[in-house]
Amino acid sequence: MSLNSVLAHIDADQENALTRLLDLLRIQSISTDPAYKDECDKAADWLVADLAGLGFDASKRPTPGHPMVMAHAPGEGTHVMFYGHYDVQPVDPLSLWDSPPFEPQIEDTPNGKVIRGRGASDDKGQLMTFIEACRAWKAVTGSLPIKVSVFLEGEEESSSPSLVPFMKENTDELRADVTLICDTGMARPDTPGIVTMLRGLVGQEVKITGPARDLHSGMYGGIAMNPIRVLNKALAALHDENGRVTLDGFYDGVPDLPEQVAKQWQGLGFDSAEFLGEVGLKHPAGEAGFTGLEQIWSRPTCDVNGIWGGYTGDGFKTVLPSTAQAKISFRLVGQQDPQQIRDAFQAHMRRHLPEDCEIEFIDYGLSRASVMEIDNPAFEKARQALSDEWQVEAAYVGCGGSIPIAGHFQNIIGTQSMLIGFGQDDDNIHSPNEKYDLRAFHKGIRSWARILAALA
C-alpha cells in the first residue's frame, strides 16, 4: 500500500528533510524591515527551486512588495491549494536569544529535540511539512495522489499589503476544491486540530503631538501639556474594570458561543492557570465571565503592542516631550466590522485629545474574523487522517491569532480553508528563541502525507 511506503520513506529521509529546513531557516527573510528585502527574495528563490525539483511548475511572481511563489503539480481528482509564508518576524530584542536567530540548530530539551531559530515554527518549519510530504509521495510513487498547488507569501508578518490585489488578479489560478493552510498550532499538546474560527485584526499606530519641541520639565512642567499624559489617559480608558473594551459599538456582531462548541471546548481540558503558568502569569486578564479558551479563541481583544515617548535611555532626563506614540491592535470575532472599530478607536482617541494637541494615525491592516463552513467532506476526511496519525480524536477549534488569508480565500476565491498546524504554545513565535519541536516537524510531514491520501 502506497501510504505505508510513503510514511516509511518519510521516516527514513528525516535527516535530509531537516537539512533542507535548516537551509531555509538561514535566510533572514524579515519582511517588515526594508533592509532585508534581498533576503526575502532569496527565500522565494530557494522555494521556487525546491518545488521545481519536485516537478512543480514553479515561479516567483513579483508584487509591489515581496514576491509570491506559485507552483502547480499535475494530478487527478481533488485539487488542493496549499498556503504558507516564507517571511519571518523581526528578531529584536536580539540580546534575549540564547543562540543567533539565523543560525538554526537542533537542541535537546527536557521535552525532546527542538529546531531553534527564527521561523522554525512560524512559518518555515510548518510550510516545509507539506512540501516534504509531497516530496515523499513523489519519491515513492513518482507522482502526487491528488492535484496540488502551492501558494507562498512573503509579507504575512508585515500586514500582507500585496496579498489582496494579487489574489484579485489571480482568482482562477488560486481556485481549488479546498485550501490547506499550515500556520496554526495543535489543539492541545498531543491533540491535533483543524482551526475553523479565526480572529480578525485592526492595527493602528497613533502619534500625539503636544509642544512643538521637547521642553525642560522644570521650566514648562505644570503649565505645558505632556503628550505622554494624554496618551496614557486615552489608552487607559480602552478597557473598563471588567476587562471589556469600551469603544462605542465594539461588541456589535460578536456572537455568543454555540452551546455545542462550548461543550466540545470544555472537553479539551484547557486549564487557564496551566496555560498562563508557562509564561509566568496566574490570572486570566480578559473579560470577566468568559473562560480562558473563549478569551483567546472567541472573544475580541485590544492590546497595546508598543508605546514610546520622551527619554528612554540610561539615566534620567527631565524632558517634557513633544510627542508620544503607540501601536494598538484589536482582535476581532464573528461579524465585527474592522472599519467601524478603527473609526471608533480614532474617535475615542480624539475625544481624549486636548484642544492644543494634534493626533495622527497609521493603518496597519483591517481584517474580519473568519468562520469556516465545515460541511465540505474534505474537513472530516482530514480530521480522520490526523486522528490516525496522532492516535487521538482531532478537534475543530478556534485560533486567537489573525490569519486573514483564510478570509481572503473565502471572500475573494470562494473556497474554504482547512487550517492544520503542528505548533505548540511554547514555540516562542514572534519572540526570542523561537523553536519547532522535531516531533512536530516529523509527524507534521506524516500528517500531510495521510491527508493527501485521504483526499484522493
Add this chain to the structure above:
Amino acid sequence: MSLNSVLAHIDADQENALTRLLDLLRIQSISTDPAYKDECDKAADWLVADLAGLGFDASKRPTPGHPMVMAHAPGEGTHVMFYGHYDVQPVDPLSLWDSPPFEPQIEDTPNGKVIRGRGASDDKGQLMTFIEACRAWKAVTGSLPIKVSVFLEGEEESSSPSLVPFMKENTDELRADVTLICDTGMARPDTPGIVTMLRGLVGQEVKITGPARDLHSGMYGGIAMNPIRVLNKALAALHDENGRVTLDGFYDGVPDLPEQVAKQWQGLGFDSAEFLGEVGLKHPAGEAGFTGLEQIWSRPTCDVNGIWGGYTGDGFKTVLPSTAQAKISFRLVGQQDPQQIRDAFQAHMRRHLPEDCEIEFIDYGLSRASVMEIDNPAFEKARQALSDEWQVEAAYVGCGGSIPIAGHFQNIIGTQSMLIGFGQDDDNIHSPNEKYDLRAFHKGIRSWARILAALA
C-alpha cells in the same frame, strides 16, 4: 573709576571671550552616559587651566563619579562662592539638530545673534559669564574687588550623586558670605531676576513585568495581562480631571503664595498664552485655579519624562510585551517631603498592580524645594547692580526647575544662594538646537562685573 574701565574691557574683549566659550562647548561632557567619562574629565581640566591662568589656586577634585573643580583667588572683604556645572544633557534625538551639537557656531536669528550648541546656555555659557567677569577685573586692576572662590560640578545633569558627600567633606572650604549661582533665566525677556524660590525633585524609573517573555498577541491576547495596559492605567491615575496630582498627601507642605509675592508676579506681565504659544500650545495644563506663573514657579507637578515597552520600530509587530517602563518626575515646592512623595508614588503604582505582575523602581534624586532668606544685604546690592546693567528694575522670582545645589548650600554649608542667570525661555536647554543669546553672554559678563563691584 575701575568699574567703567572693567566694563569697557569686557566690551573690547568680547571676541576673545567668545572664542574661549566655543572651545569649552566643543568638549562633549555628557555626564549621564558613561561613554563620555573622558570628555567630562577634559572639561574639568580645561576649566582648572583657565582659572589657574587667572591667578586662582585651582584644582580638579576626584569623586566616585565626575570630578569637581575648586578654585580660590585671594581678595579682601566679602567672600563669594560661585557655583556652575560643566556637564551637559544628552543630545538625542540627534536628527532634530540643525547643526552638530558639539560644533558650536554663531548664528544670525530674527532676535539677534545666538551661540548654538549643547551647553551654550545650560550651563557652560552661563558659568563663563562669571569667569569672564573675573578675567576682566584681573586684566584691568590686577586683582578681584572681593574674595572669590569657584566651585564647578560635573554631574548636575545626572542627579549629582557625588555632590552631597563632597560638600559634607568640604564644608569649611565651601563656606563664604554668599553663594552665587548662574544656572537660571531672566525673569522676563528683558528683565533680570534673582531666583529665591526653587522647586525640588523626585525622579523615579518604574518597570512593570507581566509575562515572563514577549508573547504573540494573537495567541495570548485577552487572557494574558499586558504590562503596558497596567502602566497606562497607573500613570493615567496620577492626575485628576482638574490637573491635580492624586497621590496621597501630595499637597502636604505646599504653601499658599503670599499675597505680596502674588502681586509682584502680576506686575511681571506674564502671559500664559504667549509663553505657551512659543512652543505651539494654548492652554495651561496644570492645576485649575492657578495662574500660569504659579503653575511653573510655586505649584508642584508630576510629569512622565519617558515611556517605553513592546515593539517601537518601523512597521507593526503584534507582540504582547513582557515589560513596560517609564521615567516619572515630581517637582516639589515649600515643605513637601521628597521621601514621602516617593513612597506615595510607589504605593500608588503597587495599588494598580495585578497580583501576577511585578514592579521595580530606580531612584533618580530626591531633593526638597528651597526658599532663600533675602534679608542678607548682598541680595539688594546685587539686585541694584542688575537693574543698573539692564536699565530696568530686577525682580525676585521663582524657578520651575530643580537646582538642588541652592538647598545644599543652605542645609549643608549654611549659606544663602543668589541665583542669577541670563537664559531665555527659548534657549532649548535639554532639547535639540540649544542656544544662548550673544547679548545674554555679553551683558551677563557685564552684570557679574557690576555685582562684584557692588559687593566690595
